[in-house]
Amino acid sequence: MRARTRDAVFGAGALERLARVARFEPGLLVEDFAAPGAREALAAAEVLLTGWGCPPLDEAALDRMPRLRLVAHAAGTVKQHVTDAVWRRGVLVSTAAAANALPVAEYTVAAVLLSNKRVLDTASAFRRARGDIGAFEALAGAGNYRRTVGVVGASRVGRRVLELLRPYDLRLLVHDPYLDPAAAAGLGAEWAGLDHLCRTCDVVSIHAPELPATRHLFDAARLALLRDGATLVNTARGSLVDTAALTAELVAGRLHAVLDVTDPEPLPADSPLWDLPNVLLTPHVAGSLGTELTRLADTATGEIERWARGLPLAHPVRAEDLDRSA
Template identity: 70%
Template sequence: MSPDVLPRLFDAATRERLAEVADVEPGPAAADFAEPRAAAALAAAEVLVTCWGCPPLDDAALAAAPRLRAVVHAAGSVRHHVTRAVWRRGIAVSSAAWANALPVAEYTVAAVLFAGKRVLQVREEYRRRRGPYDWYADHPGAGNYRRTVGVVGASLIGRRVLELLRPYDLTTLVYDPYADDGELRALGAAPAGLDDLCAAADVVTVHAPELPSTRHLISRARLASMRDGATLVNTARGSLVDQEALTEELVAGRLHAVVDVTEPEFPPAGSPLYDLPNVLLTPHIAGSLAGELPRLGRAAADEVARYAAGRPFAHPVRQETLDRSA
């Protein structure tokens, strides 16, 4: 992993936990398998604990790791470093994606509820007027009671969002082509086709994986089908939304948006997304921030402890599901 991640990921208690169940290689994190100290550690390693910045575990890296039996990823997606060579070797893989899903879902639910109350727009107008403000006249339909929220993707995050929204008086729709209707209803939401969901929802929130098939999943046509005044929330990946089309809708003032991810990752300085009053733009902060990283470290330590005890991982990654997961 990147060396700067290590001290933020593993606090003293988690380091002690790891030391109780494994012989832990001391020293800084390794971000280059060819570096002499890393190469020596790799040759002896049975388990690798990885995080952001891990280089690919390709054939060359695995040839230098003859004892490697498991990879425990203290973050979400393993796509960037777990290659086909890992699966060919029969190496077990675990991910803390479930733990990283928690803050993303919390951010999303906050965005959904703020969208219903029109918080951003009321804040802007109140700031401009600096005095008595009849917000009801501007937003007579504001509020969350019986609003419709469409969740795109019954992923780990999508499922957590549905769980957190359950106590509210909302109607929830969910689209996921890989889950059957019974499974989706068990999540407390009504299954819907993506076109129908976009057209019916007051808030559309995106939680699908980034795949070639999901590029611009929220297309120009689907954005155009959304209700006037509806809100799009994207905490997944920028490529899932046609950003040019979304920007046009936002500049026109027809839609609202909460955008935590964009394509490119940082919009150019002249992008209207920075200044529009109907846009909340954040720089990919929905996932685990500094104070939340120790949760990922503890999740990884728990999996190492399970491995040391001869038990299967609680959160395994399966090769057969990688073609439809983040």
């Protein structure tokens, strides 16, 4: 992993826990598998603890790690570094994606509730009116009671969002091509076709993986299905939304958006989305940051501990699932 990743994710407490689980050199950080200084450690390694910035684990890299049995990733997706060579050699792979899903879901729930409450509009009006109560008459239709919220993608994040929204007086819809109505009901939601979900919901939140099939899943035609005044929340990947088409809708004022990810990322300095009152832009912060990073370290260390004790991994990655997961 990168040095800044180690410093951010593995604080003193995390390293102490890791030391109780495995033998490792606290000062050793490998950013290049071909680096001469890492040769001896890699040759002896049974477990590779990885994070953001890990180089690809190709055949040449794995040749330097003949004893490798487990890759424990202290972050989300493993697609950037786990290659087919890992699976061919029978190396187990684990991910902390479930841990990273928690803050994303929490961010999303906050975005949903604040969007229905029209907090952005209220704050803007309050600022302009300097306290004139009459400025809030247009917000009479705001609120979360009996609103309809749609979740696109029953991923780790999507499922957690549904779980966290369940106590509220909301109608929940979910769309996922791998989910059936009975499974959706088990998540506390109604299964819906994607177009129907778009036509029906006050807030639509995207939690689908970034795949060739999901590129511009929300194109101009699908965005046009969203009801006037609806909010689109994207904490997945920017490529799932056609930025030009969404920009047109937002400039027209027909829709609202909460965007933690965009395409491109960041947006160009001249994008109108920076200044629109109906848009909340954040710099890809929905995932783990600050204190939440420790959860990633704890999850990866826990997986190493389970493997060392001969227990099944709690968060395994399977090659056959990668074509439909983040």
